[in-house]
Amino acid sequence: MSVQKVGCSRGQQKKVNRKLAKFQHVIKKEAGVNSSPIPTNNLAICNAGLVNGLTEESIFEYFSEFGPLSDILLLPGKSCSFLAYEDVKCAVAAYNALNGKLDIAQYNRPIYLLYVDQLPRLSETTIWDKLPPGLIIINDFISTAEEESLLKLCSFRDQLCGIMKNRLVEHFGFEFRYDINNVDKDKPLSCNVPCETNFLWARLQQTHPEFGQFQPDQLTVNCYSPGQGIPHHVDTHSAFESPIMCLSLASTIVMEFKNEGLHICSLLPRRSLLIMSGESRYNWTHGIVPRKFDVIRNKSAVGFTCLKRETRISFTFRKVLHGDCKCSFKAKCDQMKQNNINGNVAAQLEALHVHEVYENIADHFSDTRHKPWPNVLEFVQSFTYGDILVDVGCGNGKYLGHNKYIFDIGCDRSTGLVDICRGKKVETFITDCLSIPINDQYVDGVISIAVIHHLATEERRLKAIKEMVRILRIGGKGLIYVWAHEQIKNQKKSSYIMQCRKNRKETTLKHLDSSEGRQEVPLPGGIELPVHANRSNFKASDVLVPWKLKDDNKTFLRFYHVFGEHELEKMCQQINNIEIIRSYYDQGNWCISFRRVE
């Protein structure tokens, strides 16, 4: 391949030729075009483009003096750009005058030019003229005076203004927590959505009555300096209703929307209102690429130019969702993923995130389980001469051997834990609580402490209770403990929340330390579950609770379904042949004692 001659000294010429030889490969790789050994109408500017701040205007300014231009093409994310002259003579004149000399982008470097066969073809995957379904942009929604007064509402001063990696944020009404991608629905902030924003909804009612009912109770103010952005995301379904409204203040910006290979770029002009509803709210991601310039389509719809970003402030107005998300966009619905545990997935989830975990942590777990809970002990001691008592899911056997008049026997799913029991000389066998190898109506008592919350569907939890009832003789008694969703009750923290600190000090147990978030390991059936932060109140009913092993740094995630108030009671009420003796809350657990009646 030959390289075009440049009018300069021999030494300089050599240097230029070396550079041009390199740039032939760059433009081929970046834009898919071939350089031409003979002059053509088309020139590539090899080392200046949108990424280093080149604008269509400056190309026009420098190159049009050699003759009329027929095209200018700047490419998103590229450091090369292209132009075409109507006449090849003009291209030659520009080439000879500017190659290796002109500092077009004002960054103290000369530009390098190559003749090319043709201008690159634009990627067809990015769409500019359409909007995702359900998305509306209302230009000039507010005046400049209104923009100014709205900007005064955000202070970025108080403690709720978090400094994020990418931008400044401030929340009103409810804090949006980026660690759990949700809001604490039972913890509203003291500062409501400012009433100075109410005029927006009255105005919207006039032109878009379908959104007339919109009354947000949550506002997130984002402040983006040039160069900052927000990663692609769907606003958490379980957190907010539809629609979501974003007001753009102080700078125009390009927002991108993506869904199944489609990629739409759209301009959010300063003072415009963006409305995301329906599919655009639930099924498309939105994001802002962190950059200092936005690439926007020319008015002629041929080629692009770039627009310098200013600091942009956006007001995102949302309404907190109470209850479940009812959308029909399963793939993007966090709620659906949480609720989507079917029987098959449940068994796999329990195998991986209950059984396997207990096998791995058995010794360490056992070291932390010594003291029997008094109410359970009292129940165990209520049995008399010759009674048979079974502890379903006996763990390390801490409730066995406390009543010398009875025959008590434990069972557990974990080989490791049953081994520990054997070492203590208490009777145990290995079984699954869903099918206990004991005849119907055989025993006088059954206890199951902190076990059935490890079952992943209500159906399986109910089956486990029915299995305990099955082996109980008529008149026999049972006791069930499950972990409660409510760990702080009547302003009192449960022993779980309290104990953790104590344990940490006394025995330097590290397993209770963790931070909350979404699980990163893939779960069976593609479900997603939040990872619970130990020592905190539960944010969801189905969660993964971390267990950090004492000796190595390994963390295991145990599945839990934490029970809401009355949930266990309601399940027991579905079982005809029992009568509830006592239903109570004990140390962060919901508890039921019952009697078999027929």
Ligand SMILES: O=C(O)CCC(=O)C(=O)O
């Ligand atoms: O800045 C914006 O317009 C969008 C902000 C956003 O998407 C969010 O906070 O969820």
Ligand SMILES: [Fe+2]
């Ligand atoms: Fe968002």
Ligand SMILES: [Zn+2]
């Ligand atoms: Zn949803």
